[in-house]
Amino acid sequence: xxxxxxxxxxxxxxxxxxxxxxxxxxxxxxxxxxxxxxxxxxxxxxxxxxxxxxxxxxxxxxxxxxxxxxxxxxxxxxxxxxxxxxxxxxxxxxxxxxxxxxxxxxxxxxxxxxxxxxxxxxxxxxxxxxxxxxxxxxxxxxxxxxxxxxxxxxxxxxxxxxxxxxxxxxxxxxxxxxxxxxxxxxxxxxxxxxxxxxxxxxxxxxxxxxxxxxxxxxxxxxxxxxxxxxxxxxxxxxxxxxxxxxxxxxxxxxxxxxxxxxxxxxxxxxxxxxxxxxxxxxxxxxxxxxxxxxxxxxxxxxxxxxxxxxxxxxxxxxxxxxxxxxxxxxxxxxxxxxxxxxxxxxxxxxxxxxxxxxxxxx
Numbered sequence: 280x281x282x283x284x285x286x287x288x289x290x291x292x293x294x295x296x297x298x299x300x301x302x303x304x305x306x307x308x309x310x311x312x313x314x315x316x317x318x319x320x321x322x323x324x325x326x327x328x329x330x331x332x333x334x335x336x337x338x339x340x341x342x343x344x345x346x347x348x349x350x351x352x353x354x355x356x357x358x359x360x361x362x363x364x365x366x367x368x369x370x371x372x373x374x375x376x377x378x379x380x381x382x383x384x385x386x387x388x389x390x391x392x393x394x395x396x397x398x399x400x401x402x403x404x405x406x407x408x409x410x411x412x413x414x415x416x417x418x419x420x421x422x423x424x425x426x427x428x429x430x431x432x433x434x435x436x437x438x439x440x441x442x443x444x445x446x447x448x449x450x451x452x453x454x455x456x457x458x459x460x461x462x463x464x465x466x467x468x469x470x471x472x473x474x475x476x477x478x479x480x481x482x483x484x485x486x487x488x489x490x491x492x493x494x495x496x497x498x499x500x501x502x503x504x505x506x507x508x509x510x511x512x513x514x515x516x517x518x519x520x521x522x523x524x525x526x527x528x529x530x531x532x533x534x535x536x537x538x539x540x541x542x543x544x545x546x547x548x549x550x551x552x553x554x555x556x557x558x559x560x561x562x563x564x565x566x567x568x569x570x571x572x573x574x575x576x577x578x579x580x581x582x583x584x585x586x587x588x589x590x591x592x593x594x595x596x597x598x599x600x601x602x603x604x605x606x607x608x609x610x611x612x613x614x615x616x617x618x619x620x621x622x623x624x625x626x627x628x629x630x631x632x633x634x635x636x637x638x639x640x641x
Contacts, residue, residue, distance in 0.1 A: 292620075292623055292626070296484070296619075297447045297483070299494060300487045300490045301486070322455075323406055325399065325451060325455050326402075329396060329452070330416065333392060333416050333419075337416075341389055342384065342389060343382050344383065344386045345380040346380065346383045346386065349376070351375065351376050352374060353375075359375060359378075361376075386423075387426065387436070388436075389420060390424055391428065391431060391449055392448055392449070392452060393417065393423050394428055395455050395456070396413050396416060396417055396420075398456070400414065428456050433449075484545055485526050496529070498532060500529070501528070503524065503525055503528065505522055505523060505524050505525070506542075509574070523571065523575065525544070526545045527542070527543040528542050529543070529634065529636075532638060538638055539585055539637050540585065540637070541586070542572045542573060542585070542586045544569045544589065545591075546565065546590045548590060548591075548593070566612070570586070573586040573610055582610050583609065585612065587614070587636075588613070588615070589617055590614075592616035592617060592619065599618075600616045601615050601616070602614050617629055
């Protein structure tokens with residue numbers, strides 16, 4: 280475990296992060312139904328999260344997949360199960376044993392959601408009105424079996440662009456059964472457990488940042504593209520050269536001559552700084568990496584490509600950053616920390632100010 284890493288992020292902020300990471304639940308809906316309401320306990324909050332998310336997904340339709348069915352039918356369907364048909368004949372049954380695919384909502388995604396809703400419905404500390412809303416939602420899953428949630432291989436779940444709200448909903452289901460909850464003295468509900476997995480949190484942090492800019496600052500064309508090496512390809516052995524993929528790239532609006540490109544490298548680390556000779560310094564490799572992105576992308580050497588190391592702020596207050604380094608030709612590399620413990624409106628303000636960098640002089 281990396282010492283000093285922040286694993287006490289408020290639960291509501293995680294919901295905001297999940298919503299932006301998957302770009303499919305409106306900020307307004309969260310604020311109206313969750314952000315302004317007081318919750319007595321964590322199960323009540325998780326219940327409201329799932330009610331909100333499942334209700335919206337239901338409007339788009341529940342996820343369906345083809346399920347292999349084996350049944351004896353009076354007429355042929357799909358593929359003939361010869362051995363089963365012979366067995367029917369021996370028993371004097373005039374039916375064909377068939378194997379066929381059926382388009383069904385009875386798949387692992389919906390099984391996880393149904394099983395989680397049933398757990399929350401059975402919790403004594405979930406508000407009675409929420410239990411009634413959960414009961415209504417469960418009617419949508421009448422044709423879905425339950426599943427033992429301790430047998431789910433969460434890392435094997437696969438999503439695509441047509442998965443709708445399911446990635447977020449299943450993250451929440453995972454949190455319901457996997458997290459250890461901490462109730463701070465000031466009444467703030469925070470959580471541990473899932474956040475101990477650095478790779479998962481790092482990926483969520485990256486997806487959240489990209490999703491936020493795509494939704495709130497789409498005019499900057501936020502993407503996570505590859506950066507080409509600024510080399511003579513005809514004289515280089517390209518097969519040995521690694522690729523460079525950015526976490527986020529923002530492109531300023533071409534309107535005032537001051538537009539800039541900003542490449543953001545998202546870092547979810549235990550420490551933003553290292554100590555050398557009793558002095559705190561940036562991680563050398565982090566700095567070299569963002570420099571490489573910036574100067575290879577700035578092919579014309581105009582100085583209009585900037586970079587940023589955006590660290591999720593650790594618990595250690597000495598690791599807070601808000602600085603920059605400006606190169607002679609005009610390129611700027613910023614280094615900042617984003618405090619995920621703050622109210623989300625504070626986080627939003629920091630990200631909105633970062634977006635402004637693309638349309639002003641350094």
